[in-house]
Amino acid sequence: MPTFPLDILIALFAVVAAWGVGRGILRRLPLGNTTWAEQAVLALGLGLALIVLLMMVLGFAGLYSQLQAWLMLAGLGLAGVVSQAKGDLAGVVSANGADAVWRRLRTAGWPFLLLAAVLLVYGIGYLAAALAPTLEGDSIAGYLLTAREYARQGGIVSVDYAYTNTYPANGQMLSTLGFLLRGQVLAQIMVVWVPGLLGAATVYALGRRWFSRRAALFAVVVWYGMYSVGYLAASGKIDLAWAAFDLLAILAFARWYFAREGERSWGWLVVAGLFLGIAGGTKQASLFTAVTMAMGIAFKLWRDGSFRPRAIVQSYLVIGLPAAVALVWVVRSYTLSDAGFFTGEELPGETGITGYFRVLWDMSMLGNTSSTEGPAGKPIGPSVLASVPLVLLLRDVDRRLWHILAFCGLMSAMWYFGVQRARHFLPTLGLLSLVAGYVVMSFLDRKPRLGQALVTLVAAALVLNLAVWAYINFVSIQRAPYILGMQTKDEYLAENLLEQGWYPNHTVTSYALGLPQDARIAGLSVGSGFYLERPLYTGWAQTPAEVPDAAAFYGLLRSSGITHVFINDFVVRQRHYEQAWLAQPPFQAEYLEQLVCDNGQCLYAVR
Amino acid sequence: MNLRGGWVGVAVALVWVGLIFGAYFALSLRHQVLAKLSELIR
Numbered sequence: 001m002p003t004f005p006l007d008i009l010i011a012l013f014a015v016v017a018a019w020g021v022g023r024g025i026l027r028r029l030p031l032g033n034t035t036w037a038e039q040a041v042l043a044l045g046l047g048l049a050l051i052v053l054l055m056m057v058l059g060f061a062g063l064y065s066q067l068q069a070w071l072m073l074a075g076l077g078l079a080g081v082v083s084q085a086k087g088d089l090a091g092v093v094s095a096n097g098a099d100a101v102w103r104r105l106r107t108a109g110w111p112f113l114l115l116a117a118v119l120l121v122y123g124i125g126y127l128a129a130a131l132a133p134t135l136e137g138d139s140i141a142g143y144l145l146t147a148r149e150y151a152r153q154g155g156i157v158s159v160d161y162a163y164t165n166t167y168p169a170n171g172q173m174l175s176t177l178g179f180l181l182r183g184q185v186l187a188q189i190m191v192v193w194v195p196g197l198l199g200a201a202t203v204y205a206l207g208r209r210w211f212s213r214r215a216a217l218f219a220v221v222v223w224y225g226m227y228s229v230g231y232l233a234a235s236g237k238i239d240l241a242w243a244a245f246d247l248l249a250i251l252a253f254a255r256w257y258f259a260r261e262g263e264r265s266w267g268w269l270v271v272a273g274l275f276l277g278i279a280g281g282t283k284q285a286s287l288f289t290a291v292t293m294a295m296g297i298a299f300k301l302w303r304d305g306s307f308r309p310r311a312i313v314q315s316y317l318v319i320g321l322p323a324a325v326a327l328v329w330v331v332r333s334y335t336l337s338d339a340g341f342f343t344g345e346e347l348p349g350e351t352g353i354t355g356y357f358r359v360l361w362d363m364s365m366l367g368n369t370s371s372t373e374g375p376a377g378k379p380i381g382p383s384v385l386a387s388v389p390l391v392l393l394l395r396d397v398d399r400r401l402w403h404i405l406a407f408c409g410l411m412s413a414m415w416y417f418g419v420q421r422a423r424h425f426l427p428t429l430g431l432l433s434l435v436a437g438y439v440v441m442s443f444l445d446r447k448p449r450l451g452q453a454l455v456t457l458v459a460a461a462l463v464l465n466l467a468v469w470a471y472i473n474f475v476s477i478q479r480a481p482y483i484l485g486m487q488t489k490d491e492y493l494a495e496n497l498l499e500q501g502w503y504p505n506h507t508v509t510s511y512a513l514g515l516p517q518d519a520r521i522a523g524l525s526v527g528s529g530f531y532l533e534r535p536l537y538t539g540w541a542q543t544p545a546e547v548p549d550a551a552a553f554y555g556l557l558r559s560s561g562i563t564h565v566f567i568n569d570f571v572v573r574q575r576h577y578e579q580a581w582l583a584q585p586p587f588q589a590e591y592l593e594q595l596v597c598d599n600g601q602c603l604y605a606v607r
Numbered sequence: 608m609n610l611r612g613g614w615v616g617v618a619v620a621l622v623w624v625g626l627i628f629g630a631y632f633a634l635s636l637r638h639q640v641l642a643k644l645s646e647l648i649r
Contacts, residue, residue, distance in 0.1 A: 364627070365634050386627035393616045395609050443620070446609050450620060457628045464635060 002485035003185075004131045010181055011189045017073055018047025020080020025050070027083070030267040031255070037205035037216075038251065042271070044198055045248040047076070048174070049278045055173035056281075056328065062155030069180035104213070111444070111455040112214060115221045118462050119200075122224050125470060126196060126233035130188040132479035133489060133531075135500055138164075139236035140530035147172040147187060147236075148530070151179035158336055161535040163527060166337045168329030170245075170281035171238025188236050196233055199244035200224045203430040206251050207437055210258070210400055214444075215437035218455075223433040225462040227367070228378040228422035230469040238282050243426035245279035246286050250427060253293050253319075258400060261304045266318050273322035280326030285424045288414040290323065292407055349420040359420050360385065367422075380422050380429055381465055383458045387436035394442050401438060408432055493531055498599075501570040503528040504536075507598035508566065521564040521603075522557060524577045536566060543579040553581045554591045557606055565592055569600035 022043035026034075034042070054072055058064060105113065134140065142164030149159045150172065159165050171191055178187030200220045207216025223229065232239050252272035256264055272293065280286035297315050301307045333339060350359045364385040367378050391397060391405075411428040418424060440458070444451030474480060476499065482492035494506040504512070509531045512521070521532065522540040529536030540557070547553040557565075565582055572583045581587045588594075592604035610616040 365631055366638055382627045382631035386624050389623065390620050393611050393620055395611055447617060447620075450617065454624060457624065461628065461631060464632070468635075 002483060004483060007131070007182060007186045007189060008127075010186055011178075011194060013077070014051075014073055014177070014181075014190065015044065015194060017077035017080050018051055019044045020047070020084055021050060021076045022047030022080075024080065024083025029271065030265055031271070032263075032265055035205065035208055037201070037208045038255075041198060041202045041205045041248065041251070045202070045245065045275060046271075047080075048195075048198070049245070049274060051076070051177065052170050052173045052278055052281075053325070055177055056156075056170070059150060059156035059173065059176070064151060064154045064176065064180060066180050069177055073177075073181070108214075111452060112217055114459050115217055115455070118459055118466070119217075119221045119224060122221075122230075122462075122466065123197065125466065125473075126230070127189075127193050128483060129234040129473050129479065130193045131185055132477075132482045132492065133184050134188060134234060134236045135477055135496060135503070136231075136235035136237065137502065137526075137528055140503065141527035142167075143172065143191075143238055144175060144184070144187065144236035145527075145530050147175035147191075148179050148184075150176045156332075161527065161529065161537045163538075166333040166339070168281045168284060168326065168333070170278055170326075170329070171241040171283070174241060175236060175238075184236075191236060191238060192233055192240055195241035195244040196224070196229065199240055199247055199426070199430065202244060202247040202251055203433060206247070206254065206430070207434045209251075210254070210404075211398070211434065211438045212441060215434065215441045218437035218440055218458075219430070219433035221462065222381070222383045222436055222458065223426075223430050225465060226380040226422065226429065227465050227469060228380050228426070228429075230465070230473075231378050232423060234469075234473045237423075239423040239426060242279055242283035242286070243430070245275050245282060246289055246427040247430050249273075249275035249279055249286075249289060249293075250431065253296070257296055257300055257403070266315075269315065269319040270322055273319035274325075276319070276323040277325035280323060281329045283424075284326075285415075285418065286326070288411055288418070289427065291414065292410045293319065295410065296407065350416075356416050359416065363422055378422055381461050383461060384429065384432045384436050386457070387439045387454065388432055390439045390443070391435060394439065394446075398438070401435060404431055404435060408435070497531070502526050502568070502574075504532050504566060504568070505599055505601050507596060508532070508601050508603050511596040511603055515564065519563045520561050521566050522560075522562040522582065523566045524568070524571055524580055524582060525575055526568070526571050532566075534564075537562065540565075540582055541575075541577050541580040543581065545579075547581065550581060550587050550590070553587070554606075557591075563606055564595075565604040565606060567602050567604070 019040075020043075022045065023039070025046045026039065026043050051072075058068060058072070105116070108116070134144070142162045145162040146159045146164055146169060149162070150156055156169065174195070175187040175191035178184075178190040200223060203223050204216045204220045207213075207219045229240070249272045252268045252275060256266075256268035256272065259265070259268075276286055276290055276293070280290065294316065297319070298307070298312070301311055301315065350356065363380055364382050365379060391401065408428050408431050412425070415425050415428070422429065440451060440454050443454060477496050478492075481487040482489065487495070490506075490510070493509065497503060497506045497509070503526075512519075512532045512534050515534055519534045521529070521534055521536045523529075523536050523538045524541045525538045527536050527538045537560075540562075542553060542556075547556065567582060567588075572578060572580075577583050588604065591607055593607055595603045595605055597603075610620075612619065
């Protein structure tokens, strides 16, 4: 029997509860008029932000349990119902009514129906991918590992064998909730699929507010259909949650920034600051957004002639105070590692002026990290690169477009000197997709044939991308039998871990389940120990050049509490660990006892 | 004509869009073919 309907139902309940309570908060904020799209994304965003904050407090207090998670959700649901009872729910329902949607679909031209159909297929595909345990490397080496341990150990603890241990963990607050309520699949839905949809809806709300419904739809499809987004959709990583909160911060900030002088509500800066705080506590790349917003505030105050100390301090305090909630994770990181920030300086990247253009080109084609991150890299597709520069050919361009492009330019400059990966750039890519949408819609109005050709090419690229993504996630990895209830999790892992040479295979993970609960396994590198169910400590690749004596290295293992060793020949070959003590047969013969060996992967007990 | 450069603008747009999408589809095809070939050789 498939079990996913229950996961989807619980996720839906969490979303409705979050939306309800978020709507109650939204109504109390002095924000002025909002479109229904803005209301919907802001309400859900505020509700999810509240869940993240509650989970953070409860986690640091060590109060996680299944009962706590259900009580919290029930409490939020109740608060949402009470808040709706006082408000105008009828207005919301009618504004989102099926009639309006059908009317719009009937009057939309074929290019938009095509894009809407592609979007629907992507949404269903991403949901299906989240319904089976992920085999994505970073998720099972870090992001999901920490979330599962928080849930198991009843609070936010140090998971020192997860490489994400010291990273900010607002994203994991959502996956931890999923683990507490039910398990891994719900955790994946909560941290990936729900925020992915929220991010896409926020791009729509931005486009709907500043451009047009059609430009917004185009932007959403382009953003949601990027391979980079698809890759994350099949993972348990936190990047889509980060992108959603960061985009919400941008949405709120844009309402303040583009408002006329005198009509600017400080409430928007508070909301922007709150979302920035949640995003910054999910992924520190939000620092770039914060810096760009700070420049935007200074520019706006200068243009209005109110660049005075009092106004400056007030504006920065209003946005900065709620954003400071992200500092909680910086402090935790310092206490665990003496380093508060992740810089990514050890990651390979382009340099120089030409490198900037090369990275944009590569990222738009087959991915700028195809050598280090898999055969297809994680590209964003050609649509943004093909459409955005055409803005230079348009007359009478909306002036806001230049401000948005300036924002994107500043963000891209900082991103280029940080981690040059598309997933660190997703909110800006959402804005660039909007610019692309504006340009393509302008062409559809002014040069219909050219506009239609552009829409067709974009749709073709999206369909091709979908085919590649679906092949990787549903053919190379056989998810369907598990989703449909024809396989147990054990059978699913037995079949699919065989194909993943980097990770402990099923024979090893099954054997590890029988090891004592306090077993500590040493490995050379590449953790990915989620399915081992026992701590896998990497970094044990010392060679005789570093530790000259075998007995001394053995002593090091013992004094570190290591009880077992995992050796993967594939990793030894790929990473050239032949000289490491652990990979040397004489050392293994003398100090280790082989427990199980299969397909070039062996688990040993330390003698 | 409300594009900059009139028909020249249209031509520039066509060339740019053709270049980007042409490169993308060509590279994707090449990647798929190479992947298939390496699979066959193995």
